[in-house]
Amino acid sequence: MPRRRDLADQRRRLSAATWSVLAERGLPGLTLRAVAERAGCTTGMVLHTFADKQALLVHARELLHRRTGQRADAASADADSPRAALRAVLWQAASPTEEKREEARVWVGFLAAALADPVLADLHRAYNRRFLDRVGGLVAEVRPDWPPADCADTAISLVAVVEGLNALAAVDPQTYSEESQRVAVDAALTRLGRGSDGES
Template sequence: MPAKTDHDARRRDVSAAVWRVLAAQGFGGLTLRAVAAELGATTGLVTHYFPSKQALIVHALEVAETHTRALVPSLEGVHGLEALRQALAAVLPLTPEGTEINRVWVSSWDAALADPELRALEKARYKRWRSRLKPLVIEAQNDGDLPTGDPDDLVAALAAFTHGLVVQALFDPRTFPRQRLLAVLGSHLEGLRP
């Protein structure tokens, strides 16, 4: 009788291999064959868990979101503008892991723009991010630290600003090291004070 395979453990192994391929090669290099090679297995084993490249990419986005959530700090006991600053800073490529995660996300945009299913997943992900930022913006507005007005507009502007910093830092890390990213973010938030 053949040995039983721990499918959950195997799926975790495949997920870890997916992440390593993404981190090294981006979404452009994510193939069933590349994941199999990284895992030291056959493509048949990978297709057992992900029957198509589309299924693999959808899973890769889930893995990337899990890695991203792990970087978000607890904001317990942090209030207002400082909580917002910390939440936005968590998105920046401030550490090697944060840089790796951002490279994966940016590399996913091409695939997401070209595919309706992936585009819908990304749209939902951005909506979740903005919904997590909104109460922080409202709290800072109530404290008088941010201008009054539609908090959704301010959230959208802050998300766009932060992602602009991400892209610049990925392309030019010497010009945008950790200290400068944090300083630019802090200056931007201070500049918004009424």
């Protein structure tokens, strides 16, 4: 038992170090050595947890998905209507603050890497589809009168808006400011019209 607990603590420490390196140096700076230095351990210890650089990248991508998923869960749980839950989930995926833009830069780095890495590409598709399913489910709650195909199409449009804002705000936060992102998200939501909750 102690050994299992030690391994779990080690993985948590390396996960924290991985995210810290990613946030500071981006994907190109994520190396086994950099993670080891940040965690205050040897590269051998990192390799004991992650077999190679690919395993480290996969873990880092999973970390990003977990962070955004937890925020989406919290955002929808605090909402008082289906439309408010949908708006909150979309807004937590946008990049209005420096902390969120930092996360967006990491996401863009993974997207770029996925173009040449089939493993990361598979992960990106899987996680994006989970987000689409989440948004599509919320759209269906707002518009239970719509057929599933319309809900799915609307989810794609809404996700495209927030992911586009993420990518653009990562390099041009002046143009894609918090206010402009808010306006864009609210404008995208007008496509739903007046839903079952009476809101529009």
